[in-house]
Amino acid sequence: MKYNSVFDIIGPVMIGPSSSHTAGAARIGLAARNLFGGDPEWAKIYLYESFAKTYKGHGTDFALAGGLMGFAPDDPRMSKALEIAEERALKIEFIEDSAAVDHPNTARLVIGKDNESIELIGISIGGGKVEITELNGFELRLSGNHPAILIMHNDRFGAIASVTKILAKHEINIGHMEVNRKDVGKEALMVIEVDQNVSDDILKELESADHINQIAKIVS
Amino acid sequence: MFRSAAELVEIAEKEEILISEVMIRQEMEVKNKSREEVYAEMEKNLQVMEQAVEDALKGVQSVTGLTGGDAVLIQNYMKEKTPLSGNLMLDAVSKAMGTNEVNAAMGTICATPTAGSAGVVPGTLFAVKNQLNPTREQMIRYLFTSGAFGFVVANNAFISGAAGGCQAEVGSAGAMASAAIVEMAGGTPQASAEAFAITLKNMLGLVCDPVAGLVEVPCVKRNAAGSSLAIVSADLALAGVTSRIPCDEVIGAMYRIGKQMPSTLRETGEGGLADTPTGRLLKEKIFGMTV
Numbered sequence A: 001m002k003y004n005s006v007f008d009i010i011g012p013v014m015i016g017p018s019s020s021h022t023a024g025a026a027r028i029g030l031a032a033r034n035l036f037g038g039d040p041e042w043a044k045i046y047l048y049e050s051f052a053k054t055y056k057g058h059g060t061d062f063a064l065a066g067g068l069m070g071f072a073p074d075d076p077r078m079s080k081a082l083e084i085a086e087e088r089a090l091k092i093e094f095i096e097d098s099a100a101v102d103h104p105n106t107a108r109l110v111i112g113k114d115n116e117s118i119e120l121i122g123i124s125i126g127g128g129k130v131e132i133t134e135l136n137g138f139e140l141r142l143s144g145n146h147p148a149i150l151i152m153h154n155d156r157f158g159a160i161a162s163v164t165k166i167l168a169k170h171e172i173n174i175g176h177m178e179v180n181r182k183d184v185g186k187e188a189l190m191v192i193e194v195d196q197n198v199s200d201d202i203l204k205e206l207e208s209a210d211h212i213n214q215i216a217k218i219v220s
Numbered sequence B: 001m002f003r004s005a006a007e008l009v010e011i012a013e014k015e016e017i018l019i020s021e022v023m024i025r026q027e028m029e030v031k032n033k034s035r036e037e038v039y040a041e042m043e044k045n046l047q048v049m050e051q052a053v054e055d056a057l058k059g060v061q062s063v064t065g066l067t068g069g070d071a072v073l074i075q076n077y078m079k080e081k082t083p084l085s086g087n088l089m090l091d092a093v094s095k096a097m098g099t100n101e102v103n104a105a106m107g108t109i110c111a112t113p114t115a116g117s118a119g120v121v122p123g124t125l126f127a128v129k130n131q132l133n134p135t136r137e138q139m140i141r142y143l144f145t146s147g148a149f150g151f152v153v154a155n156n157a158f159i160s161g162a163a164g165g166c167q168a169e170v171g172s173a174g175a176m177a178s179a180a181i182v183e184m185a186g187g188t189p190q191a192s193a194e195a196f197a198i199t200l201k202n203m204l205g206l207v208c209d210p211v212a213g214l215v216e217v218p219c220v221k222r223n224a225a226g227s228s229l230a231i232v233s234a235d236l237a238l239a240g241v242t243s244r245i246p247c248d249e250v251i252g253a254m255y256r257i258g259k260q261m262p263s264t265l266r267e268t269g270e271g272g273l274a275d276t277p278t279g280r281l282l283k284e285k286i287f288g289m290t291v
Helices: A019-036 A049-058 A060-068 A078-087 A159-169 A200-207 B005-015 B019-031 B035-058 B070-080 B087-104 B120-132 B136-156 B166-184 B189-201 B219-238 B247-260 B277-287
Strands: A013-015 A042-048 A091-096 A105-113 A116-126 A129-135 A138-142 A148-154 A174-181 A187-194 A212-218 B108-110
Touching: A013 A019, A013 B035, A019 A049, A019 A060, A019 A105, A019 A116, A019 A129, A019 A212, A042 A049, A042 A060, A049 A060, A049 A091, A049 A105, A049 B277, A060 A078, A060 A091, A060 A105, A138 A148, A138 A174, A138 A187, A148 A159, A148 A200, A159 A174, A159 A187, A159 A200, A159 A212, A200 A212, B005 B019, B005 B136, B005 B189, B005 B247, B019 B035, B019 B136, B019 B166, B035 B070, B035 B087, B035 B108, B035 B120, B035 B136, B070 B087, B087 B108, B087 B120, B087 B219, B120 B136, B120 B166, B120 B219, B136 B166, B136 B189, B136 B247, B166 B189, B166 B219, B166 B247, B189 B219, B189 B247
Parallel strands: A042 A091
Antiparallel strands: A013 B108, A042 A105, A105 A116, A116 A129, A129 A138, A148 A187, A148 A212, A174 A187
16 A cells, blocks of 8 residues: 555645645655765756656755755745755756656656765655655665665675674564665665664664665655 | 545444544554554644634735635625625635645645645635534544545545546545545444545546646635535535445546546646646746746
8 A cells, every 4th residue: 555644645744835746855855865864965856747847836846955955844944945955055956857757756866975876766646755766776666654774785695684683683673675686796775664763873783784885764 | 454435434334433533543553653642643733724724814925926815805705795605615615725825825734635635624624613613632533534535545546636637636635525524513434435425526537737837726726616515515425415436436436537637637737727828828927037
């Protein structure tokens, strides 16, 4: 089921004018920021279909910018987010892309700082709810219904075991887990939905485990 | 977890509880929260809705100037004249439109189920409140009942204009409100489902064609349509009128119609009212410099 809480329907409390194009866009920006693990310095944002056609009127642009800076959908600074981004020297470029996509409200974000960058695709499915459908070229289905940990790692034996062992040690239960790799022995991605939020200490411990390259968490 | 309106009604009937109670219990279970926590969260949403109506009745204006001030006009008319459609009806309409005026002015609202349709549920609540005199708890329950039916639509069809047209937004919102009015007025869970079906049936096919792609024209006035229809359908169901097509099948029809809608009529601002001479002119005026 796409929606699992009454507060997906009655809510969120948000700054207008559109739940999918404003609040949802802010949440996609926020998810990108969380996955990147901090303030990006630049962002290239590709918008598709309804997002591309109406982003100016709906404030999709300032909402995405606000999310990238960590603003929640009801943050009163939201409508000024583009100006605030400029003050903070966060360079954002919006590109209207006419390519066909599966969902009418699709955004592809490439964000970065120094030598690090990530690329992800987010869709806004209605009522402020979003899903992340792709990260760094890996397909995934991240609903945001549960806290999740995303781990970029090398496709080697023992990588998964070293992660699950640490989670077990801290008594963290895994609700859903997906592993995806680009090719045998190359970059791979673990997506682990857990039942409770994972503390930064545990993330640090995971980061130092064997074959782990990069870690991000999504708080539900 | 209930998946359909039929299941929702069945649980309520079997356990002899209200629809709102089914939703509250499910939320407690899914989120592992206490009743107090779940209530408190909904109380916060209710306060945002009250504040939005309060702001609207002081008069708001959107940045583009396309919308704002209509809620005040209607309230003044109600004071000076006897409205043909009745005070309760017009009160709901003005508060629904007002909430959406606040939304268009980039104020703070609670999406129900979306921002574009955020006026319908609170607008009807604050109007029927004056006649039914509910307790605070009953007002919060009104939102859970709306949410329960919205939950079914969201999981079986869609609630966004971009995916399914305005029928998915204002249609769903109006139907949700009808079901909640019935419960507050003492109707049965089945009567709530009938009211829901009647409203949604009358919203089928409604396209999402916002002028300049903005959540203003016709969105604000569509909230008037959703809220007034919600009250009429609730009255029909309370009178014992039933829907020949069951609730879940109406939701299924809404889904299929939405799937058949071209993208020009799904929140792209390209078809319908957006594509009228005046609609295009307004777009040019607003975005002339930047687009």
